[in-house]
């Protein structure tokens with residue numbers, strides 16, 4: 216019996232948040248790309264929280280957009296509510312967060328895939344990798360079909376050998392009852408890939424009509440919405456927004472959970488997978504924070520096309536009847552109707568230290584991976600990896616240099632470095648505290664940091680790049696002007712300062728000095744700065760931040776220079792660590808296993824001490840590895 220046999224440049228396994236970015240990147244770079252999914256209904260599907268962005272995740276979305284990815288544009292078109300978080304704090308932690316219309320988000324992404332040249336979207340389960348002489352050459356389908364390729368990208372998310380659990384109910388499906396993928400894990404193991412099992416969970420969905428919102432605090436979006444994408448015209452996306460609601464669990468909720476803890480598959484030890492510390496189930500919260508009398512819950516709309524509400528903060532795997540009991544204790548949910556049960560999901564994924572920072576497998580040439588499959592958690596974390604894996608798979612096929620973003624360039628660089636260098640034992644979620652250079656890695660300057668790379672790769676158009684260069688020129692010129700303009704101690708100035716509770720001037724002062732005053736900023740000083748040119752909002756924002764935080768920024772730039780010294784010290788691929796005699800045994804073993812690409816990366820491997828790094832540096836300087 217004949218089987219279907221086709222050839223593509225790139226095969227992408229998965230059409231989730233990672234797979235969509237990977238497929239779009241490859242197709243937009245002109246490569247014939249096929250994106251597989253076990254179910255067309257899982258394209259850009261949001262199986263959990265209906266929001267994009269939030270602390271540090273908003274940074275990832277801006278960086279994806281700056282590199283030429285799709286997530287930012289997609290959420291700007293499909294948001295229900297949007298809010299800039301942490302505005303009372305410094306710009307380094309300002310983060311955009313938008314409630315997504317899950318239905319529209321998936322449809323909009325699917326339309327983008329459909330309208331992209333060179334991209335084929337195909338329902339079908341990949342069961343085997345075809346590898347010849349250590350290089351990927353194709354994949355085999357459940358149907359028996361064979362797809363040949365020059366590179367492949369694994370973005371299988373939470374579907375590999377997935378099973379969903381609540382109480383003693385176990386369903387061998389992917390999220391939301393979608394088909395799981397049960398064969399590829401074995402093929403990966405057969406090709407020497409180390410697998411592990413992770414888990415995550417989701418709360419019940421509640422029928423909006425059964426909720427008493429009068430017992431909750433409405434949470435509104437920003438008056439004027441700031442877009443995620445640098446290409447979105449802010450005026451084009453202003454619209455009426457949908458509120459979320461704040462409520463709380465209480466002691467009664469906690470008592471029910473404590474009384475039935477042994478019926479939770481997590482606490483009954485049925486669940487094998489490791490869960491995310493920073494997205495705990497309500498059971499975990501009640502056990503780990505037993506002193507807390509209540510836990511915050513946000514009631515969020517899922518879509519304008521459904522009446523389902525998402526209860527953020529109450530994910531669980533308790534038996535169905537216990538779910539009803541515990542949700543009914545929450546103010547506003549006393550008579551709620553559950554439309555979908557809460558559940559936990561287990562799935563197979565890899566230990567990401569089998570990958571280079573390019574997200575290519577060290578032992579399988581041309582095979583890349585991204586997303587939850589790499590041990591991360593979250594739509595944004597998945598999408599940024601999919602984009603980088605897609606770019607590098609394309610670079611591999613085009614015979615061009617692959618890209619690595621380091622920790623000083625992007626949150627994406629921090630995320631990938633942490634995944635491939637550290638021994639992560641739970642799903643990895645991004646946080647601002649993980650980024651040591653976060654004052655420079657702000658969400659507001661992602662384009663200035665990364666769009667040049669996006670342009671070099673070919674995902675940012677010349678037109679968009681020209682606009683960026685113009686923006687850079689305007690920022691630089693205006694910063695110089697503000698540093699040279701003198702503001703006299705005249706009456707209008709004194710009146711202005713008094714009106715803003717700012718100390719009056721004894722004598723003239725540079726405008727920049729006034730910008731640095733905590734109670735003032737560049738934008739508001741326009742009233743006493745008559746020679747100021749008309750400048751776009753985003754340019755004004757950059758001028759304000761760069762002048763206000765100049766000292767801190769300069770200090771961080773110095774720190775980065777030191778970091779770069781070790782990061783740019785590359786380690787030759789063929790180095791024999793057994794030959795570096797004075798290395799400690801543990802360090803030798805770790806370095807042989809991880810094969811870091813730079814001294815910087817080597818220095819971040821646990822078990823490799825600064826003394827080991829000195830030994831390695833001397834060994835490299837003496838060129839002993841050349842013999």
Ligand SMILES: Cc1cc2nc3c(=O)[nH]c(=O)nc-3n(C[C@H](O)[C@H](O)[C@H](O)COP(=O)(O)OP(=O)(O)OC[C@H]3O[C@@H](n4cnc5c(N)ncnc54)[C@H](O)[C@@H]3O)c2cc1C
Pocket residue numbers: 228229230231232233234251252253254257258259260261262263264339340341342370371372373374375390396399415416417494558559560585586587588592593594597598644
């Ligand atoms: C129940 C649940 C709760 C979650 N809770 C949280 C949370 O609280 N916090 C958080 O940050 N994240 C959470 N997540 C995780 C995360 O947000 C998502 O899983 C995210 O969708 C990951 O994106 P991805 O692209 O890596 O994979 P997914 O979105 O899972 O997409 C995987 C894609 O791969 C396809 N696929 C898989 N195997 C094959 C195969 N062999 N052949 C062909 N196609 C295949 C699937 O059809 C799908 O299209 C949760 C996920 C789930 C399922």
